[in-house]
Amino acid sequence: MxxxxxALVVEEESRGSALADRLVGALGASVxxxxxxxxxxxxxxxxxxxxxxxxxxxxxxxxxRAPFLMGCPAGSAQFACCGYLxxxxxxxxxxxxxxxxxQEHVANNPAFQIYSxxxxxxxxxxxxxxxxxxxxxxxxxGELADxxxxxxxxxxxxxxxxFVREREHLTLEFKTKTDExxxxxxxxxxxRAIVSWTLSPDAVWKSSEHRTASPSxxxxxxxxxxxxxxxxxxxxxxxxxxxxxERDYLLLVDQLLSAIPARRISLLSMGGLRMTPELRxxxxxxxxxxxxxxxxxxxxxxxxxxxxxxxRVRLYRALRERFERAGARIPTYLCMExxxxxxxxxxxxPANPAKIGERLALG
Amino acid sequence: MDVDxxxxxxxxxxxxxxxxxxxxxHLDQSGRSALLELARALKFRTGQLVAALxxxxxxxxxxxxxxxxxLARPPLRRLVSGSGSAPERAHAVLEELRAIRFPRLRExxxxxxxxxxxxxxxRGIKVLLPRELASDELTIQLAASAPxxxxxLLDALLKKRGDFARILAMxxxxxxx
Numbered sequence: 001m002x003x004x005x006x007a008l009v010v011e012e013e014s015r016g017s018a019l020a021d022r023l024v025g026a027l028g029a030s031v032x033x034x035x036x037x038x039x040x041x042x043x044x045x046x047x048x049x050x051x052x053x054x055x056x057x058x059x060x061x062x063x064x065r066a067p068f069l070m071g072c073p074a075g076s077a078q079f080a081c082c083g084y085l086x087x088x089x090x091x092x093x094x095x096x097x098x099x100x101x102x103q104e105h106v107a108n109n110p111a112f113q114i115y116s117x118x119x120x121x122x123x124x125x126x127x128x129x130x131x132x133x134x135x136x137x138x139x140x141x142g143e144l145a146d147x148x149x150x151x152x153x154x155x156x157x158x159x160x161x162x163f164v165r166e167r168e169h170l171t172l173e174f175k176t177k178t179d180e181x182x183x184x185x186x187x188x189x190x191x192r193a194i195v196s197w198t199l200s201p202d203a204v205w206k207s208s209e210h211r212t213a214s215p216s217x218x219x220x221x222x223x224x225x226x227x228x229x230x231x232x233x234x235x236x237x238x239x240x241x242x243x244x245x246e247r248d249y250l251l252l253v254d255q256l257l258s259a260i261p262a263r264r265i266s267l268l269s270m271g272g273l274r275m276t277p278e279l280r281x282x283x284x285x286x287x288x289x290x291x292x293x294x295x296x297x298x299x300x301x302x303x304x305x306x307x308x309x310x311x312r313v314r315l316y317r318a319l320r321e322r323f324e325r326a327g328a329r330i331p332t333y334l335c336m337e338x339x340x341x342x343x344x345x346x347x348x349x350p351a352n353p354a355k356i357g358e359r360l361a362l363g
Numbered sequence: 364m365d366v367d368x369x370x371x372x373x374x375x376x377x378x379x380x381x382x383x384x385x386x387x388x389h390l391d392q393s394g395r396s397a398l399l400e401l402a403r404a405l406k407f408r409t410g411q412l413v414a415a416l417x418x419x420x421x422x423x424x425x426x427x428x429x430x431x432x433x434l435a436r437p438p439l440r441r442l443v444s445g446s447g448s449a450p451e452r453a454h455a456v457l458e459e460l461r462a463i464r465f466p467r468l469r470e471x472x473x474x475x476x477x478x479x480x481x482x483x484x485x486r487g488i489k490v491l492l493p494r495e496l497a498s499d500e501l502t503i504q505l506a507a508s509a510p511x512x513x514x515x516l517l518d519a520l521l522k523k524r525g526d527f528a529r530i531l532a533m534x535x536x537x538x539x540x
Contacts, residue, residue, distance in 0.1 A: 291424050308495065314536045344535050
């Protein structure tokens with residue numbers, strides 16, 4: 001996939017790093033490259049009609065000073081969580097989904113930052129694995145950025161897979177809406193990597209998921225990744241409860257299952273679209289004509305707007321039933337939903353996050 | 364005075380925030396006029412005008428239609444020209460716009476309200492559905508001033524145990540929505 005880049009800013013400390021060299025090598029001929037002693041200023045929102053959109057086109061290479069590895073920021077005692085750990089290798093994303101939480105989360109620092117000292121994240125993962133011998137962890141890179149959107153240039157997936165395939169207690173998840181899997185297919189992950197795709201019906205893709213690969217292209221990429229030795233997973237998240245959504249999501253599941261046998265799917269997640277009021281305002285400012293942002297949402301006790309419960313539960317159940325009918329017990333979890341909703345959908349009390357995380361890591 | 368000048372004049376008198384005035388003026392010609400006619404007929408207060416603009420905007424995007432076409436719908440027209448005071452009709456019109464904006468929420472709420480009414484509970488028991496169905500909690504209030512009265516209410520509640528379970532299941536998505 002190709003994305004527009006207006007500028008590449010490299011912090012002096014990162015000059016000569018593998019990542020900076022790859023980016024300058026790939027983009028330097030077509031994009032102005034600036035070296036600065038302190039890149040913080042370059043990460044900030046600039047004046048203009050769409051600072052976030054401009055930020056997406058301004059690549060900044062710098063060192064990350066904070067830890068790379070952390071618990072999933074969506075985690076909360078209010079929800080039945082999946083024990084997911086996230087590795088922050090970049091912040092912001094060249095794709096532009098109208099519902100994306102980054103519109104609020106990185107509003108003040110919208111530049112597309114990529115961290116040159118990403119190798120330090122490997123040490124953090126090793127420390128984690130050594131801190132709890134025998135436990136298995138699922139770590140993902142797709143929280144504040146799409147895992148693979150710029151992988152053809154950054155080649156970070158290669159470094160990460162070479163690291164993780166030697167670690168039997170770690171499973172690395174690349175979460176994406178792209179079909180950028182060329183680098184992945186050059187490597188044997190030895191069972192230690194999952195590539196997962198967010199899947200939405202065509203109606204949502206066309207209306208809301210700008211600059212992403214089509215759902216069909218994502219499914220085709222998943223098939224290729226599976227054949228390339230990767231485990232694959234799918235996130236029906238956000239699920240948007242528009243009129244006709246149930247029919248469209250079930251067609252999407254059928255399309256998926258016709259390409260990938262259910263027993264080969266390592267994990268599934270579902271989560272209803274949720275937005276804080278501030279995110280909704282920001283999203284509507286940027287995408288005033290997207291009907292997907294205007295569901296029948298109500299404000300929940302966690303301060304987020306979601307389609308009212310009965311609508312969400314009905315959609316979750318419909319998908320769960322369709323996957324069950326395909327005859328495989330696929331590890332499935334709900335994202336940012338309460339234990340009560342989990343029980344209503346699956347008929348059982350959810351396990352604790354660590355246990356779910358371990359089960360998802362093991363597949 | 365042309366329509367835009369009339370809208371500006373009305374907005375000034377209502378102290379409508381500038382952003383909302385701009386949204387009003389951004390509607391197409393027939394939408395601008397239709398809303399002005401409505402606001403005058405029902406003597407919209409500022410908050411009601413703001414709510415109407417928000418709802419019209421969101422319905423227009425959801426249904427890919429125009430404000431004028433929404434305001435021309437027969438159920439709304441009937442409410443505008445119906446009986447009742449201007450504030451009552453204004454309230455009813457906004458409720459109808461909310462029902463258009465949140466059709467399944469409204470329908471589900473109405474079905475739940477009907478299920479609660481069908482319980483024929485004695486006075487002293489009040490059943491409160493979660494506000495906007497934003498949670499899955501059903502609140503049941505008992506008001507009694509004598510032990511015998513309380514026993515009576517508790518007995519009545521216990522007899523309806525299965526019905527309450529069904530209502531809770533409906534709230535949780537066990538019914539068609």
